[in-house]
Each structure stands twice: as C-alpha cells, then as structure tokens.
Amino acid sequence: MRERLFSLISKYNLKASSDLGQNFLVVQDIIERNVERAELDEKDRVLEIGPGLGVLTEALSRHAEKVYAIEKDHRLVEILRKEYDWPNVEIIEGDALKVEFPEFNKIVSNLPYQISSPITFRFLRYEFERAVLIYQLEFAQRMVAKPGDRNYSRLSLMIQAKAHAELVEKIGRGAFWPRPKVDSAVVILEPKPPDERIELHENLVRALFQHRRSTALAALKKSHHMLGLSREEFKKVKGAFSGMPHAGKRVFQLSPEEVRDIEEFLRAEGLLK
Numbered sequence: 334m335r336e337r338l339f340s341l342i343s344k345y346n347l348k349a350s351s352d353l354g355q356n357f358l359v360v361q362d363i364i365e366r367n368v369e370r371a372e373l374d375e376k377d378r379v380l381e382i383g384p385g386l387g388v389l390t391e392a393l394s395r396h397a398e399k400v401y402a403i404e405k406d407h408r409l410v411e412i413l414r415k416e417y418d419w420p421n422v423e424i425i426e427g428d429a430l431k432v433e434f435p436e437f438n439k440i441v442s443n444l445p446y447q448i449s450s451p452i453t454f455r456f457l458r459y460e461f462e463r464a465v466l467i468y469q470l471e472f473a474q475r476m477v478a479k480p481g482d483r484n485y486s487r488l489s490l491m492i493q494a495k496a497h498a499e500l501v502e503k504i505g506r507g508a509f510w511p512r513p514k515v516d517s518a519v520v521i522l523e524p525k526p527p528d529e530r531i532e533l534h535e536n537l538v539r540a541l542f543q544h545r546r547s548t549a550l551a552a553l554k555k556s557h558h559m560l561g562l563s564r565e566e567f568k569k570v571k572g573a574f575s576g577m578p579h580a581g582k583r584v585f586q587l588s589p590e591e592v593r594d595i596e597e598f599l600r601a602e603g604l605l606k
C-alpha cells in the first residue's frame with residue numbers, strides 16, 4: 334500500500350496541499366484497525382470525507398456494500414477515477430461542508446483537520462450508527478473530555494449533548510506523509526438515541542464558556558449581552574437564578590443536562606429568545 338501511494342505521488346508529481354490538510358496515511362495497520370472498528374458488513378453504506386489517494390477507500394470498498402467518497406481536490410479526483418476501478422465506490426467531487434450527503438449509515442475518515450469542527454457538527458445532523466474518525470490529537474482530547482476535566486470545553490459539551498465519543502488510539506505524526514506538525518487520534522462517535530439527545534441553545538453555551546472558570550452565575554453576569562439581555566433584565570432574575578443548584582458550579586464542570594436546566598430556567602423567565 335505504501336509503495337502504491339508513493340508510486341502515485343511520483344507518477345503525478347503530486348505536491349500535497351497543506352491548505353486542504355493533505356497528510357496521507359502510510360501505515361496499513363491503522364487503516365485495518367479503523368475498518369475493523371467500523372464493524373462493517375455487506376449492508377453498510379459508508380461515507381468517507383477526503384479519500385486522498387484512496388488508501389482507506391480501498392480497504393472500505395472490500396468490506397462495505399457502498400462507499401461514498403467526497404473529495405474537494407480536483408487533481409485527486411482525477412487520479413482516483415483513472416487509477417482505480419472499484420465497483421462499489423462513488424467518488425463525489427466537492428466540498429464536504431456543502432455537497433448534499435448521500436444516504437449512509439457509517440462514516441470512516443481521516444479528516445482534513447481544518448474542517449474538524451464544522452464537519453463533525455454536520456455529521457451530527459444526520460442519523461447514522463457509528464463514525465470512526467481521525468482528528469488532530471488535541472481536538473480529539475477536547476471532544477471526549479468530561480465535565481471538570483482540564484480539556485472540557487464548549488466542543489466537549491456540544492458533542493456529548495448528542496453523541497458518545499471515545500478516543501481509542503493515539504497516532505504519531507510519522508504515520509502520515511507529509512509528516513504533520515501535530516499528533517493525531519482515532520475517535521469513535523456514536524449518536525445517542527433520539528430521546529437522549531439534548532438540543533442546546535448555542536448562544537447560551539457560548540456565553541457561559543466565555544468564562545469557563547467562573548461560576549455559571551458569574552459567567553452569565555459577565556456575558557448577558559451575548560444573550561441580548563440588558564443589565565437590568567439580567568438583574569431581575571439574578572436572585573432566583575442564584576437559588577438554582579447549578580448556578581454556583583464552575584462552567585467547566587457543567588454537564589449537558591445541567592446546561593439544559595439553566596436554559597429551561599432562563600426560558601421560563603422569558604430571557605431566552
């Protein structure tokens with residue numbers, strides 16, 4: 334696989350684009366482990382973002398019914414179409430943040446890191462069973478951090494409101510060509526059942542996490558303008574809000590359920606639009 338990859342690179346004199354996050358996987362074992370983690374069978378329709386030179390696509394095509402591979406770089410799309418003859422792979426040229434997604438039930442990708450956040454939230458607007466994704470290590474650690482952890486952030490909260498996320502393997506930078514400046518990690522993402530998913534008010538979460546080490550009450554006091562509230566409006570409910578059990582908790586300790594409680598309180602007071 335490594336030989337095939339480097340022969341394509343030299344045949345097409347390919348310069349990897351750092352703007353498109355092109356760091357190609359060169360370790361077959363990692364690919365095999367991720368395919369295994371996806372628990373693919375012949376009924377699965379897999380979405381792959383950024384097939385690159387097809388190393389992961391090749392392995393996916395051997396295990397799934399259908400693979401949809403969305404690639405933005407026209408040069409790579411041409412190479413893939415010329416060099417491979419997969420009967421069950423559809424290469425879709427376009428920006429994965431914009432093109433319409435086909436019907437799929439699993440996702441397996443070595444993601445371009447520039448779009449980690451928007452693409453993950455886009456995935457979570459769809460129904461699927463499981464995603465096996467490679468991210469930059471630091472981003473992956475924030476995705477899975479639990480309330481109270483050093484890395485717990487707005488990202489952790491927003492992801493965990495909708496899905497279970499588990500970091501299952503760290504990958505050193507030597508597993509890619511060209512070698513990136515950062516390490517990576519594999520995350521398995523599984524959407525929660527619909528009745529356990531929590532829709533959070535994005536502005537409220539932003540307002541809180543502007544001051545992640547403050548108590549919820551203090552954070553809202555400092556960020557009330559982000560909710561479109563005047564000082565007076567916030568002052569009116571401050572008394573009642575301070576009585577709430579979570580008001581004295583620090584923002585980085587709040588679980589998605591607790592933020593939902595705060596949201597419900599503010600809504601009941603007519604303070605959330």
Ligand code: SAM
Binds near residue numbers: 404
């Ligand atoms: N899957 C290949 C591998 O593992 O070797 C390549 C992974 S590389 C990290 C990311 C790939 O995503 C590149 O092929 C890049 O051109 C593509 N890409 C970058 N931005 C994209 C976007 N917005 N939509 C679709 N593909 C994109």
